[in-house]
Amino acid sequence: MSELKPSSPIGVFDSGMGGLTVLSELVSALPGEDFVYLGDTARVPYGSRSPGTILRYSREVSEYLLRFDIKLLVIACNTVSAHAESILREELPCPVIGVIHPGARAVVAQSRTGRVGVIGTRSTIKSGAYEREIRRLNSDLSIFSKACPLLVPVIEEGWMDKKVTGQILQEYLSEMVREDVDSLVLGCTHYPLLKKAIKDQYPELKLIDSSVETARAVKQQLEERELLREASESGPTSGLKTDNGNRGSVRILLTDITDHIESLERLFFRHPFQSLEEIQIDDMTR
Protein backbone atom coordinates (compact mmCIF):
# COMPACT_ATOMS: atom_id res chain seq x y z
CA MET A 1 0.00 0.00 0.00
CA SER A 2 1.46 3.31 -1.08
CA GLU A 3 1.40 6.39 1.14
CA LEU A 4 -1.47 8.83 0.69
CA LYS A 5 -0.30 12.08 -0.90
CA PRO A 6 -1.97 15.54 -0.87
CA SER A 7 -1.27 15.79 -4.61
CA SER A 8 -3.40 12.71 -5.39
CA PRO A 9 -6.97 13.05 -6.66
CA ILE A 10 -10.16 12.37 -4.73
CA GLY A 11 -12.26 9.52 -6.12
CA VAL A 12 -16.02 10.03 -6.26
CA PHE A 13 -18.25 7.04 -6.91
CA ASP A 14 -21.93 6.93 -7.79
CA SER A 15 -24.15 4.33 -9.40
CA GLY A 16 -25.12 6.96 -11.96
CA MET A 17 -25.40 10.72 -12.42
CA GLY A 18 -27.04 11.88 -9.16
CA GLY A 19 -23.66 11.90 -7.40
CA LEU A 20 -22.77 14.90 -9.54
CA THR A 21 -24.75 17.02 -7.05
CA VAL A 22 -22.22 15.84 -4.43
CA LEU A 23 -19.33 16.49 -6.80
CA SER A 24 -20.68 20.04 -7.34
CA GLU A 25 -20.50 20.73 -3.62
CA LEU A 26 -17.06 19.09 -3.38
CA VAL A 27 -15.64 21.27 -6.15
CA SER A 28 -17.09 24.39 -4.49
CA ALA A 29 -15.72 23.47 -1.06
CA LEU A 30 -12.35 22.13 -2.27
CA PRO A 31 -11.31 24.16 -5.32
CA GLY A 32 -7.65 23.04 -5.14
CA GLU A 33 -8.38 19.33 -5.45
CA ASP A 34 -8.39 17.06 -8.48
CA PHE A 35 -11.46 14.81 -8.77
CA VAL A 36 -12.11 11.58 -10.65
CA TYR A 37 -15.85 10.79 -10.75
CA LEU A 38 -17.02 7.35 -11.80
CA GLY A 39 -20.75 6.90 -12.56
CA ASP A 40 -21.75 3.30 -13.29
CA THR A 41 -24.41 4.38 -15.79
CA ALA A 42 -24.40 1.00 -17.55
CA ARG A 43 -25.82 -0.62 -14.41
CA VAL A 44 -27.74 2.22 -12.72
CA PRO A 45 -29.95 2.14 -10.66
CA TYR A 46 -28.31 0.11 -7.90
CA GLY A 47 -31.31 0.89 -5.69
CA SER A 48 -33.41 -1.92 -7.12
CA ARG A 49 -30.63 -4.55 -6.86
CA SER A 50 -30.10 -7.07 -4.09
CA PRO A 51 -27.50 -6.27 -1.37
CA GLY A 52 -25.13 -8.90 -2.79
CA THR A 53 -25.26 -7.40 -6.27
CA ILE A 54 -24.77 -3.86 -4.89
CA LEU A 55 -21.67 -4.98 -2.98
CA ARG A 56 -20.23 -6.73 -6.03
CA TYR A 57 -20.72 -3.67 -8.26
CA SER A 58 -19.34 -1.37 -5.53
CA ARG A 59 -16.15 -3.40 -5.18
CA GLU A 60 -15.62 -3.39 -8.95
CA VAL A 61 -16.04 0.38 -9.22
CA SER A 62 -13.88 1.15 -6.16
CA GLU A 63 -11.09 -1.07 -7.42
CA TYR A 64 -11.21 0.73 -10.74
CA LEU A 65 -10.89 4.10 -8.99
CA LEU A 66 -7.83 2.88 -7.05
CA ARG A 67 -5.97 2.86 -10.37
CA PHE A 68 -5.93 6.66 -10.11
CA ASP A 69 -3.98 6.49 -6.83
CA ILE A 70 -6.81 8.32 -5.01
CA LYS A 71 -6.17 9.72 -1.53
CA LEU A 72 -9.83 9.48 -0.44
CA LEU A 73 -12.99 7.85 -1.78
CA VAL A 74 -16.32 9.66 -1.57
CA ILE A 75 -19.30 7.38 -1.95
CA ALA A 76 -21.67 9.89 -3.54
CA CYS A 77 -24.55 7.42 -3.54
CA ASN A 78 -26.98 6.60 -0.78
CA THR A 79 -27.55 3.03 -1.92
CA VAL A 80 -23.85 2.20 -1.90
CA SER A 81 -23.30 4.09 1.37
CA ALA A 82 -26.12 2.07 2.94
CA HIS A 83 -24.99 -1.32 1.72
CA ALA A 84 -21.26 -1.28 1.13
CA GLU A 85 -19.59 1.65 2.95
CA SER A 86 -18.35 -0.21 6.03
CA ILE A 87 -17.04 -3.12 3.96
CA LEU A 88 -15.26 -0.82 1.49
CA ARG A 89 -13.75 1.11 4.42
CA GLU A 90 -12.20 -2.12 5.69
CA GLU A 91 -11.01 -3.26 2.29
CA LEU A 92 -9.68 -0.09 0.67
CA PRO A 93 -6.24 1.47 1.34
CA CYS A 94 -7.65 5.04 1.60
CA PRO A 95 -10.25 6.81 3.77
CA VAL A 96 -13.87 6.30 2.67
CA ILE A 97 -16.63 8.87 3.25
CA GLY A 98 -20.26 8.16 2.43
CA VAL A 99 -23.29 10.46 2.36
CA ILE A 100 -25.30 8.92 5.18
CA HIS A 101 -23.28 9.82 8.26
CA PRO A 102 -22.93 13.52 7.30
CA GLY A 103 -26.68 13.78 6.59
CA ALA A 104 -27.59 12.03 9.83
CA ARG A 105 -25.25 14.25 11.86
CA ALA A 106 -26.77 17.39 10.37
CA VAL A 107 -30.39 16.42 11.01
CA VAL A 108 -29.60 15.49 14.61
CA ALA A 109 -27.99 18.91 15.11
CA GLN A 110 -30.83 20.86 13.49
CA SER A 111 -34.09 19.31 14.66
CA ARG A 112 -35.94 21.27 17.34
CA THR A 113 -39.04 19.06 17.70
CA GLY A 114 -37.04 15.83 17.88
CA ARG A 115 -39.18 14.49 15.03
CA VAL A 116 -37.23 14.04 11.82
CA GLY A 117 -37.95 12.63 8.37
CA VAL A 118 -35.86 10.75 5.84
CA ILE A 119 -36.76 10.27 2.17
CA GLY A 120 -34.85 8.22 -0.37
CA THR A 121 -35.05 5.40 -2.87
CA ARG A 122 -36.76 2.15 -1.96
CA SER A 123 -33.45 0.46 -1.26
CA THR A 124 -31.95 3.25 0.89
CA ILE A 125 -35.07 3.43 3.08
CA LYS A 126 -35.37 -0.33 3.31
CA SER A 127 -31.75 -0.61 4.42
CA GLY A 128 -32.61 1.42 7.54
CA ALA A 129 -29.15 2.98 7.32
CA TYR A 130 -30.24 6.55 8.09
CA GLU A 131 -32.41 5.42 11.01
CA ARG A 132 -29.55 3.43 12.51
CA GLU A 133 -27.11 6.30 12.12
CA ILE A 134 -29.53 8.91 13.52
CA ARG A 135 -30.39 6.67 16.48
CA ARG A 136 -26.71 6.04 17.16
CA LEU A 137 -26.20 9.81 17.41
CA ASN A 138 -29.36 10.50 19.43
CA SER A 139 -31.60 7.66 20.49
CA ASP A 140 -34.38 10.05 21.60
CA LEU A 141 -35.41 11.21 18.13
CA SER A 142 -38.56 10.00 16.39
CA ILE A 143 -37.75 9.09 12.81
CA PHE A 144 -40.22 8.92 9.92
CA SER A 145 -38.91 7.30 6.75
CA LYS A 146 -40.52 7.15 3.34
CA ALA A 147 -39.37 5.58 0.09
CA CYS A 148 -40.17 7.92 -2.83
CA PRO A 149 -39.37 5.99 -6.03
CA LEU A 150 -41.12 8.52 -8.31
CA LEU A 151 -38.90 11.45 -7.39
CA VAL A 152 -35.83 10.38 -9.36
CA PRO A 153 -37.77 10.06 -12.65
CA VAL A 154 -39.62 13.32 -11.89
CA ILE A 155 -36.25 15.09 -11.64
CA GLU A 156 -34.83 13.35 -14.69
CA GLU A 157 -37.94 14.48 -16.62
CA GLY A 158 -37.10 18.05 -15.60
CA TRP A 159 -40.53 18.38 -13.94
CA MET A 160 -39.19 20.34 -10.94
CA ASP A 161 -41.62 23.24 -11.50
CA LYS A 162 -44.72 21.31 -12.61
CA LYS A 163 -47.93 21.34 -10.60
CA VAL A 164 -48.14 17.54 -10.71
CA THR A 165 -44.78 17.36 -8.92
CA GLY A 166 -46.32 19.20 -5.96
CA GLN A 167 -49.07 16.58 -5.90
CA ILE A 168 -46.56 13.73 -6.02
CA LEU A 169 -44.65 15.36 -3.14
CA GLN A 170 -47.91 15.58 -1.16
CA GLU A 171 -48.51 11.85 -1.76
CA TYR A 172 -45.14 11.13 -0.24
CA LEU A 173 -44.77 13.79 2.47
CA SER A 174 -48.21 14.74 3.81
CA GLU A 175 -48.32 11.97 6.41
CA MET A 176 -44.86 12.87 7.71
CA VAL A 177 -45.75 16.55 7.98
CA ARG A 178 -48.93 15.65 9.89
CA GLU A 179 -46.60 13.87 12.34
CA ASP A 180 -44.90 17.23 13.09
CA VAL A 181 -41.60 16.37 11.49
CA ASP A 182 -39.55 19.62 11.40
CA SER A 183 -36.41 18.47 9.52
CA LEU A 184 -36.16 16.28 6.43
CA VAL A 185 -33.05 14.50 5.18
CA LEU A 186 -32.90 14.43 1.37
CA GLY A 187 -31.50 10.91 1.34
CA CYS A 188 -30.92 10.64 -2.40
CA THR A 189 -28.36 12.60 -4.39
CA HIS A 190 -31.02 13.64 -6.93
CA TYR A 191 -33.25 15.31 -4.37
CA PRO A 192 -31.40 18.63 -3.91
CA LEU A 193 -33.00 19.59 -7.24
CA LEU A 194 -36.42 19.35 -5.57
CA LYS A 195 -35.58 21.70 -2.68
CA LYS A 196 -37.65 24.53 -4.15
CA ALA A 197 -40.63 22.29 -4.96
CA ILE A 198 -40.61 20.87 -1.42
CA LYS A 199 -40.27 24.35 0.09
CA ASP A 200 -43.24 25.51 -2.00
CA GLN A 201 -45.40 22.73 -0.50
CA TYR A 202 -43.95 22.76 3.03
CA PRO A 203 -42.21 26.10 3.75
CA GLU A 204 -41.65 25.26 7.45
CA LEU A 205 -39.67 22.10 6.79
CA LYS A 206 -35.87 22.31 7.26
CA LEU A 207 -34.21 20.41 4.43
CA ILE A 208 -30.92 18.62 5.03
CA ASP A 209 -28.87 18.38 1.84
CA SER A 210 -26.48 15.42 2.23
CA SER A 211 -24.31 16.75 -0.62
CA VAL A 212 -23.42 19.91 1.29
CA GLU A 213 -22.85 18.01 4.53
CA THR A 214 -20.68 15.41 2.80
CA ALA A 215 -18.43 18.06 1.21
CA ARG A 216 -17.97 19.55 4.68
CA ALA A 217 -17.02 16.14 6.13
CA VAL A 218 -14.53 15.50 3.33
CA LYS A 219 -12.82 18.83 3.91
CA GLN A 220 -12.56 18.16 7.64
CA GLN A 221 -11.11 14.69 7.07
CA LEU A 222 -8.49 15.99 4.62
CA GLU A 223 -7.47 18.72 7.07
CA GLU A 224 -7.14 16.25 9.93
CA ARG A 225 -4.97 13.95 7.84
CA GLU A 226 -2.96 16.83 6.36
CA LEU A 227 -4.00 15.79 2.86
CA LEU A 228 -5.78 19.00 1.85
CA ARG A 229 -4.59 20.73 -1.29
CA GLU A 230 -5.35 24.45 -1.22
CA ALA A 231 -6.19 26.41 -4.34
CA SER A 232 -3.91 29.31 -5.06
CA GLU A 233 -5.72 32.57 -4.53
CA SER A 234 -4.69 33.91 -7.90
CA GLY A 235 -6.42 31.12 -9.83
CA PRO A 236 -9.72 31.44 -11.64
CA THR A 237 -12.84 30.48 -9.70
CA SER A 238 -14.19 28.15 -12.35
CA GLY A 239 -12.67 24.89 -11.10
CA LEU A 240 -10.84 24.59 -14.42
CA LYS A 241 -7.22 23.53 -14.29
CA THR A 242 -5.00 26.32 -15.54
CA ASP A 243 -1.45 26.22 -16.81
CA ASN A 244 0.03 26.90 -13.42
CA GLY A 245 -2.11 24.18 -11.87
CA ASN A 246 -3.42 26.26 -9.01
CA ARG A 247 -6.98 24.98 -9.48
CA GLY A 248 -8.04 21.37 -9.41
CA SER A 249 -9.34 19.36 -12.35
CA VAL A 250 -12.51 17.32 -12.77
CA ARG A 251 -12.59 14.12 -14.80
CA ILE A 252 -15.90 12.30 -15.29
CA LEU A 253 -15.90 8.60 -16.21
CA LEU A 254 -19.14 6.80 -17.10
CA THR A 255 -19.71 3.16 -17.96
CA ASP A 256 -22.33 4.12 -20.55
CA ILE A 257 -22.96 7.44 -22.31
CA THR A 258 -26.25 8.36 -24.00
CA ASP A 259 -27.77 11.69 -25.03
CA HIS A 260 -30.01 11.50 -22.00
CA ILE A 261 -26.98 10.97 -19.73
CA GLU A 262 -25.42 14.11 -21.15
CA SER A 263 -28.57 16.09 -20.40
CA LEU A 264 -28.43 14.78 -16.81
CA GLU A 265 -24.86 15.99 -16.53
CA ARG A 266 -26.10 19.50 -17.33
CA LEU A 267 -28.90 19.11 -14.78
CA PHE A 268 -26.72 17.89 -11.92
CA PHE A 269 -23.29 19.49 -12.37
CA ARG A 270 -22.68 23.20 -12.33
CA HIS A 271 -18.92 23.42 -12.86
CA PRO A 272 -16.76 23.02 -15.94
CA PHE A 273 -14.85 19.76 -16.26
CA GLN A 274 -11.85 18.53 -18.21
CA SER A 275 -13.21 15.31 -19.72
CA LEU A 276 -16.27 13.07 -19.99
CA GLU A 277 -15.10 9.58 -20.92
CA GLU A 278 -16.81 6.23 -21.42
CA ILE A 279 -15.09 3.24 -19.85
CA GLN A 280 -16.05 -0.37 -20.51
CA ILE A 281 -17.57 -2.35 -17.72
CA ASP A 282 -15.57 -5.37 -18.87
CA ASP A 283 -12.47 -3.49 -17.77
CA MET A 284 -13.73 -3.62 -14.24
CA THR A 285 -14.79 -7.23 -13.98
CA ARG A 286 -11.41 -8.41 -15.34
Added chain:
Amino acid sequence: MSELKPSSPIGVFDSGMGGLTVLSELVSALPGEDFVYLGDTARVPYGSRSPGTILRYSREVSEYLLRFDIKLLVIACNTVSAHAESILREELPCPVIGVIHPGARAVVAQSRTGRVGVIGTRSTIKSGAYEREIRRLNSDLSIFSKACPLLVPVIEEGWMDKKVTGQILQEYLSEMVREDVDSLVLGCTHYPLLKKAIKDQYPELKLIDSSVETARAVKQQLEERELLREASESGPTSGLKTDNGNRGSVRILLTDITDHIESLERLFFRHPFQSLEEIQIDDMTR
Protein backbone atom coordinates in the same frame (compact mmCIF):
# COMPACT_ATOMS: atom_id res chain seq x y z
CA MET B 1 -27.90 -26.26 -35.54
CA SER B 2 -30.42 -28.79 -34.24
CA GLU B 3 -33.90 -29.15 -35.70
CA LEU B 4 -36.70 -27.22 -34.01
CA LYS B 5 -39.08 -29.56 -32.16
CA PRO B 6 -42.69 -28.95 -31.05
CA SER B 7 -41.79 -30.42 -27.65
CA SER B 8 -39.17 -27.73 -26.98
CA PRO B 9 -39.94 -24.74 -24.76
CA ILE B 10 -40.53 -21.16 -25.89
CA GLY B 11 -37.96 -18.68 -24.60
CA VAL B 12 -39.22 -15.31 -23.38
CA PHE B 13 -36.73 -12.50 -22.77
CA ASP B 14 -37.22 -9.21 -20.99
CA SER B 15 -34.84 -6.73 -19.42
CA GLY B 16 -36.87 -7.07 -16.21
CA MET B 17 -40.32 -7.95 -14.95
CA GLY B 18 -42.65 -6.08 -17.34
CA GLY B 19 -42.37 -8.89 -19.90
CA LEU B 20 -44.43 -11.01 -17.52
CA THR B 21 -47.51 -9.24 -18.91
CA VAL B 22 -46.54 -10.75 -22.29
CA LEU B 23 -45.88 -14.13 -20.68
CA SER B 24 -49.36 -13.95 -19.10
CA GLU B 25 -50.95 -13.57 -22.53
CA LEU B 26 -48.72 -16.29 -24.00
CA VAL B 27 -49.73 -18.81 -21.32
CA SER B 28 -53.40 -17.96 -21.86
CA ALA B 29 -53.15 -18.29 -25.65
CA LEU B 30 -50.82 -21.32 -25.67
CA PRO B 31 -51.68 -23.49 -22.66
CA GLY B 32 -49.89 -26.58 -24.01
CA GLU B 33 -46.48 -24.92 -24.27
CA ASP B 34 -43.54 -24.89 -21.86
CA PHE B 35 -42.03 -21.44 -21.24
CA VAL B 36 -38.65 -20.30 -19.95
CA TYR B 37 -38.72 -16.59 -19.03
CA LEU B 38 -35.48 -14.74 -18.43
CA GLY B 39 -35.65 -11.29 -16.81
CA ASP B 40 -32.32 -9.48 -16.59
CA THR B 41 -33.26 -7.78 -13.32
CA ALA B 42 -29.61 -7.23 -12.34
CA ARG B 43 -29.23 -4.81 -15.26
CA VAL B 44 -32.77 -3.45 -15.76
CA PRO B 45 -33.74 -0.94 -17.14
CA TYR B 46 -32.20 -1.34 -20.57
CA GLY B 47 -34.19 1.71 -21.73
CA SER B 48 -31.63 4.17 -20.41
CA ARG B 49 -28.59 2.35 -21.90
CA SER B 50 -26.85 3.10 -25.17
CA PRO B 51 -27.73 0.99 -28.25
CA GLY B 52 -24.37 -0.80 -28.07
CA THR B 53 -24.90 -1.81 -24.46
CA ILE B 54 -28.47 -2.94 -25.16
CA LEU B 55 -27.23 -5.16 -28.02
CA ARG B 56 -24.48 -6.66 -25.88
CA TYR B 57 -26.88 -7.49 -23.02
CA SER B 58 -29.45 -8.86 -25.50
CA ARG B 59 -26.92 -11.23 -27.06
CA GLU B 60 -25.83 -12.50 -23.66
CA VAL B 61 -29.38 -13.19 -22.53
CA SER B 62 -30.44 -14.82 -25.84
CA GLU B 63 -27.41 -17.08 -25.83
CA TYR B 64 -28.25 -18.14 -22.29
CA LEU B 65 -31.81 -19.03 -23.35
CA LEU B 66 -30.49 -21.16 -26.24
CA ARG B 67 -29.18 -23.58 -23.60
CA PHE B 68 -32.81 -24.65 -23.09
CA ASP B 69 -33.07 -25.75 -26.72
CA ILE B 70 -35.89 -23.25 -27.33
CA LYS B 71 -37.99 -23.51 -30.50
CA LEU B 72 -38.85 -19.79 -30.61
CA LEU B 73 -37.68 -16.65 -28.84
CA VAL B 74 -40.18 -13.99 -27.79
CA ILE B 75 -38.59 -10.60 -27.12
CA ALA B 76 -41.06 -9.42 -24.48
CA CYS B 77 -39.39 -6.03 -24.21
CA ASN B 78 -39.88 -2.96 -26.35
CA THR B 79 -36.34 -1.65 -25.83
CA VAL B 80 -34.76 -4.89 -27.01
CA SER B 81 -37.27 -5.26 -29.85
CA ALA B 82 -36.42 -1.74 -30.99
CA HIS B 83 -32.65 -2.10 -30.84
CA ALA B 84 -31.71 -5.74 -31.26
CA GLU B 85 -34.56 -7.76 -32.81
CA SER B 86 -33.36 -7.79 -36.41
CA ILE B 87 -29.79 -8.63 -35.40
CA LEU B 88 -30.91 -11.43 -33.08
CA ARG B 89 -33.16 -12.79 -35.84
CA GLU B 90 -30.12 -13.08 -38.10
CA GLU B 91 -27.89 -14.57 -35.44
CA LEU B 92 -30.13 -17.04 -33.62
CA PRO B 93 -31.03 -20.54 -34.86
CA CYS B 94 -34.75 -20.17 -34.01
CA PRO B 95 -37.57 -17.79 -35.01
CA VAL B 96 -37.60 -14.48 -33.12
CA ILE B 97 -40.77 -12.49 -32.42
CA GLY B 98 -40.70 -9.05 -30.82
CA VAL B 99 -43.51 -6.87 -29.51
CA ILE B 100 -43.26 -3.97 -31.94
CA HIS B 101 -44.48 -5.49 -35.21
CA PRO B 102 -47.62 -7.05 -33.63
CA GLY B 103 -48.49 -3.75 -31.91
CA ALA B 104 -47.92 -1.75 -35.09
CA ARG B 105 -50.02 -4.16 -37.16
CA ALA B 106 -52.92 -3.92 -34.72
CA VAL B 107 -52.98 -0.12 -34.58
CA VAL B 108 -52.88 0.14 -38.37
CA ALA B 109 -55.86 -2.22 -38.56
CA GLN B 110 -57.89 -0.44 -35.88
CA SER B 111 -57.47 3.29 -36.43
CA ARG B 112 -60.43 5.02 -38.07
CA THR B 113 -59.15 8.62 -38.05
CA GLY B 114 -55.71 7.67 -39.39
CA ARG B 115 -54.18 9.49 -36.42
CA VAL B 116 -52.48 7.13 -34.00
CA GLY B 117 -50.40 7.49 -30.85
CA VAL B 118 -47.50 5.55 -29.40
CA ILE B 119 -46.28 5.78 -25.81
CA GLY B 120 -43.25 4.05 -24.34
CA THR B 121 -39.99 4.52 -22.48
CA ARG B 122 -37.57 7.22 -23.54
CA SER B 123 -35.43 4.74 -25.43
CA THR B 124 -38.28 3.00 -27.28
CA ILE B 125 -39.72 6.30 -28.49
CA LYS B 126 -36.31 7.69 -29.38
CA SER B 127 -35.55 4.60 -31.46
CA GLY B 128 -38.49 5.46 -33.76
CA ALA B 129 -39.11 1.73 -34.16
CA TYR B 130 -42.92 1.92 -33.87
CA GLU B 131 -43.10 4.86 -36.27
CA ARG B 132 -40.99 3.03 -38.85
CA GLU B 133 -43.04 -0.14 -38.55
CA ILE B 134 -46.40 1.68 -38.68
CA ARG B 135 -45.28 3.72 -41.71
CA ARG B 136 -44.04 0.57 -43.44
CA LEU B 137 -47.54 -0.91 -43.05
CA ASN B 138 -49.41 2.27 -43.97
CA SER B 139 -47.55 5.39 -44.97
CA ASP B 140 -50.71 7.54 -44.79
CA LEU B 141 -51.10 7.49 -41.02
CA SER B 142 -50.20 10.44 -38.78
CA ILE B 143 -48.21 9.20 -35.81
CA PHE B 144 -47.84 10.99 -32.47
CA SER B 145 -45.17 9.56 -30.17
CA LYS B 146 -44.50 10.43 -26.56
CA ALA B 147 -41.90 9.13 -24.11
CA CYS B 148 -43.50 8.63 -20.68
CA PRO B 149 -40.67 7.76 -18.26
CA LEU B 150 -42.82 8.23 -15.14
CA LEU B 151 -45.33 5.54 -16.00
CA VAL B 152 -43.13 2.55 -15.16
CA PRO B 153 -42.38 3.79 -11.62
CA VAL B 154 -46.05 4.77 -11.18
CA ILE B 155 -47.04 1.18 -11.95
CA GLU B 156 -44.28 -0.31 -9.80
CA GLU B 157 -45.52 1.90 -6.92
CA GLY B 158 -48.95 0.32 -7.39
CA TRP B 159 -50.47 3.78 -7.97
CA MET B 160 -52.80 2.59 -10.74
CA ASP B 161 -55.92 3.95 -8.98
CA LYS B 162 -54.49 7.18 -7.51
CA LYS B 163 -55.75 10.59 -8.54
CA VAL B 164 -52.21 11.83 -9.17
CA THR B 165 -51.79 9.08 -11.79
CA GLY B 166 -54.64 10.62 -13.78
CA GLN B 167 -52.80 13.94 -13.65
CA ILE B 168 -49.54 12.35 -14.78
CA LEU B 169 -51.40 10.70 -17.68
CA GLN B 170 -52.85 14.08 -18.64
CA GLU B 171 -49.33 15.58 -18.67
CA TYR B 172 -48.31 12.92 -21.15
CA LEU B 173 -51.44 12.38 -23.25
CA SER B 174 -53.45 15.61 -23.42
CA GLU B 175 -51.57 17.02 -26.41
CA MET B 176 -51.98 13.79 -28.36
CA VAL B 177 -55.71 13.65 -27.63
CA ARG B 178 -56.09 17.27 -28.78
CA GLU B 179 -54.55 16.08 -32.05
CA ASP B 180 -57.52 13.69 -32.52
CA VAL B 181 -55.56 10.50 -32.07
CA ASP B 182 -58.11 7.66 -31.87
CA SER B 183 -55.84 4.66 -31.15
CA LEU B 184 -52.92 4.42 -28.76
CA VAL B 185 -50.23 1.73 -28.75
CA LEU B 186 -49.12 0.86 -25.23
CA GLY B 187 -45.48 0.52 -26.28
CA CYS B 188 -44.11 -0.72 -22.97
CA THR B 189 -44.87 -4.06 -21.37
CA HIS B 190 -45.76 -2.38 -18.07
CA TYR B 191 -48.50 -0.23 -19.53
CA PRO B 192 -51.33 -2.79 -19.80
CA LEU B 193 -51.71 -2.25 -16.03
CA LEU B 194 -52.69 1.37 -16.74
CA LYS B 195 -55.46 0.50 -19.21
CA LYS B 196 -58.19 1.34 -16.71
CA ALA B 197 -56.55 4.62 -15.61
CA ILE B 198 -56.14 5.71 -19.24
CA LYS B 199 -59.74 4.72 -20.04
CA ASP B 200 -60.93 6.76 -17.06
CA GLN B 201 -59.19 9.87 -18.47
CA TYR B 202 -59.84 9.23 -22.17
CA PRO B 203 -62.77 6.81 -22.63
CA GLU B 204 -62.85 7.26 -26.43
CA LEU B 205 -59.25 6.16 -26.98
CA LYS B 206 -58.75 2.64 -28.38
CA LEU B 207 -55.84 1.02 -26.54
CA ILE B 208 -53.58 -1.43 -28.35
CA ASP B 209 -52.06 -3.95 -25.93
CA SER B 210 -48.86 -5.27 -27.52
CA SER B 211 -48.86 -8.26 -25.14
CA VAL B 212 -52.13 -9.61 -26.54
CA GLU B 213 -51.07 -8.94 -30.13
CA THR B 214 -47.70 -10.62 -29.60
CA ALA B 215 -49.26 -13.78 -28.15
CA ARG B 216 -51.48 -13.93 -31.25
CA ALA B 217 -48.44 -13.56 -33.54
CA VAL B 218 -46.54 -16.31 -31.70
CA LYS B 219 -49.44 -18.73 -32.03
CA GLN B 220 -49.74 -18.02 -35.74
CA GLN B 221 -46.01 -18.54 -36.30
CA LEU B 222 -46.01 -21.86 -34.41
CA GLU B 223 -49.00 -23.08 -36.43
CA GLU B 224 -47.37 -22.12 -39.74
CA ARG B 225 -44.16 -23.93 -38.79
CA GLU B 226 -46.03 -26.94 -37.35
CA LEU B 227 -44.37 -26.36 -34.00
CA LEU B 228 -47.50 -25.80 -31.91
CA ARG B 229 -48.03 -28.04 -28.92
CA GLU B 230 -51.70 -28.35 -28.05
CA ALA B 231 -52.89 -28.74 -24.47
CA SER B 232 -54.90 -31.85 -23.81
CA GLU B 233 -58.53 -30.96 -23.17
CA SER B 234 -58.64 -32.98 -19.97
CA GLY B 235 -55.91 -30.96 -18.30
CA PRO B 236 -56.44 -28.31 -15.66
CA THR B 237 -56.74 -24.74 -16.83
CA SER B 238 -54.17 -23.39 -14.40
CA GLY B 239 -51.13 -23.58 -16.64
CA LEU B 240 -49.51 -25.90 -14.08
CA LYS B 241 -47.74 -28.96 -15.38
CA THR B 242 -49.53 -32.07 -14.19
CA ASP B 243 -48.27 -35.64 -13.96
CA ASN B 244 -49.46 -36.54 -17.41
CA GLY B 245 -47.89 -33.43 -18.87
CA ASN B 246 -50.92 -32.24 -20.79
CA ARG B 247 -50.40 -28.62 -19.69
CA GLY B 248 -47.29 -26.59 -20.21
CA SER B 249 -44.91 -25.42 -17.52
CA VAL B 250 -43.56 -21.96 -16.70
CA ARG B 251 -40.05 -21.40 -15.40
CA ILE B 252 -38.95 -17.88 -14.44
CA LEU B 253 -35.24 -17.04 -14.32
CA LEU B 254 -34.02 -13.70 -12.99
CA THR B 255 -30.50 -12.32 -12.77
CA ASP B 256 -31.29 -10.65 -9.42
CA ILE B 257 -34.09 -11.34 -6.94
CA THR B 258 -35.24 -8.84 -4.29
CA ASP B 259 -38.45 -8.58 -2.23
CA HIS B 260 -39.57 -5.81 -4.55
CA ILE B 261 -38.99 -8.04 -7.58
CA GLU B 262 -41.22 -10.67 -6.02
CA SER B 263 -43.97 -8.11 -5.50
CA LEU B 264 -43.66 -7.14 -9.18
CA GLU B 265 -44.08 -10.77 -10.15
CA ARG B 266 -47.44 -10.76 -8.35
CA LEU B 267 -48.36 -7.50 -10.09
CA PHE B 268 -47.50 -8.62 -13.62
CA PHE B 269 -48.10 -12.37 -13.78
CA ARG B 270 -51.47 -13.95 -13.21
CA HIS B 271 -50.71 -17.66 -13.68
CA PRO B 272 -49.03 -20.21 -11.41
CA PHE B 273 -45.47 -21.17 -12.28
CA GLN B 274 -43.12 -24.01 -11.49
CA SER B 275 -40.03 -22.15 -10.38
CA LEU B 276 -38.54 -18.71 -9.76
CA GLU B 277 -34.75 -19.03 -9.88
CA GLU B 278 -31.85 -16.60 -9.65
CA ILE B 279 -29.07 -17.04 -12.17
CA GLN B 280 -25.72 -15.29 -12.03
CA ILE B 281 -24.93 -12.72 -14.66
CA ASP B 282 -21.33 -14.00 -14.70
CA ASP B 283 -22.71 -17.21 -16.15
CA MET B 284 -23.76 -15.28 -19.19
CA THR B 285 -20.71 -13.23 -19.90
CA ARG B 286 -18.48 -16.35 -19.74
